[in-house]
Amino acid sequence: MSRADAVAEMLYAKQETIVAALARVEGRETLDVSTWERLGMGGGKTCVVEGGAVFERAATNVSLVSGAHVPSAITEGHLRPDRVGKPFRATGISMILHPRNPYAPSFHANFRYFEVGEPGEEEWWFGGGLDLTPMYGFDEDAVHFHRTLRTWCDRHEGASYPDWKSACDKYFYLEHRDEMRGVGGVFFDYLTDASADGFERCMSCAADGVDTILPSYLPIVERRTDMPYGERERSWQLLRRGRYVEFNLIYDRGTLFGLQTKVNIDSVLMSMPPHARWAFEFRPEPGSPEADVARFVRPHDWAGSEVGARAG
């Protein structure tokens, strides 16, 4: 089996576990499944909840695609010059959770594997990340999320929680708002290893990262999903989701690259929130829970946070 096939097989297997867990949270037997295939290009499988009890939208997509020429957008400035424009294979899992309760944060994760070059002499690498977007800030949630990610990174030699955390803070940044999309998480790219068991090490790190999705997020949504809320909280949630839309459509390289390929617009835009809102000159009242979210969309060492140590 080729490396890309091995990664894809691992991702499809883990997608089943994730889907089963989401279905359990949602109180359903399973999720809606949609598979797609493009002749000579590959295919994918998207599992979704739309309008669920816990998740207004939950979606996870795994795909394996290949092409005769690697798109420059993916490799610019990173690929060895002799690999530019060569055949490529790519596989990945992406996941987005937009819960209904405004106190429960949105969640996003993505893990991907690329190989570029003629068979037998491919350059390959892994990339990925997880990030959390609260509409209302809870220190203990941010701390739990970041500590779970740190624990994962600490298990793998090739991983660096501080570097990957800082890369995430930089990536999920709305320049026009001067704020992060949420409390960040980790983000890494071009993870490769030239040693004899390098591929296995990186694969194990990525697989362990995918296994981190559920424990990093489910405890949070479980403790928020029954909190009572009203129109005010819903309205604020939609406003914050508007900023999520702004990030995805203005800054997110994955979304913009996906839209350019025009292969499967629905899969590319599955990361969008189901509903969003924009208001003219709305400012939350100083000292309100809504205003407090500003504290969460700045870089902060949540994993090492004292507040978190108390709260956790």
Add this chain to the structure above:
Amino acid sequence: MSRADAVAEMLYAKQETIVAALARVEGRETLDVSTWERLGMGGGKTCVVEGGAVFERAATNVSLVSGAHVPSAITEGHLRPDRVGKPFRATGISMILHPRNPYAPSFHANFRYFEVGEPGEEEWWFGGGLDLTPMYGFDEDAVHFHRTLRTWCDRHEGASYPDWKSACDKYFYLEHRDEMRGVGGVFFDYLTDASADGFERCMSCAADGVDTILPSYLPIVERRTDMPYGERERSWQLLRRGRYVEFNLIYDRGTLFGLQTKVNIDSVLMSMPPHARWAFEFRPEPGSPEADVARFVRPHDWAGSEVGARAG
């Protein structure tokens, strides 16, 4: 009075007429007004309705700004080389109407004047456009809108309805959806005239264009606003507004330039719909009124349309 001041004075005066008309439609005495000023940069005035009876959002903004160096985004490939980076003044009116009734189309207009260069030797030009975005298609609305614009253009030597219409079809195009934002309208830029009364001619054409805003749109919203609708139509409206958001954040040069300047994010994003929605793999039923909108988001000669001749 400088040319820019003369244009701004004209625009501020016409804004009052427009605001009075919108207030009348809305059954209010006036709109909410917000003015802004930045030291040494200029200022503006935004008049809005948020959550009105007819308009979920109506907003019009007039501004007059200046700077020591013209931003390259505005002039790239157009300005005489010796004007690049010179002082500039710019004034404009922009307007967005998102009615509540899903049968009433959204409307957008923008007129702007730029001058670049040292005092007395400025290069100057006008730009602008109007476009209409129906969520449900009505031939008579598209025909009325385009004929009103054609009548305006036909009154002015420097204007060309066919060219400006075609420029609009090209500009308001969502490449990833392969559809236009709506039924188009007109779009022009770098309108200038070197003859002795050239400025007066162009100014008169632009002023007449601003005067076209109300007659091109108000009759349409007036005949749609009392049409009964339900959840299905509202839901479809929000979905189509999601595409409006996609256009504004991915393609619209004005929005992206505005976000880069970070001067007044609220004014830049006032064009966003108040609510929007995204659904995974939703397709309207073939033959339904929702599916029929596809006929309206392709280039079509509405002004010369036979159907329109009957309907009008």
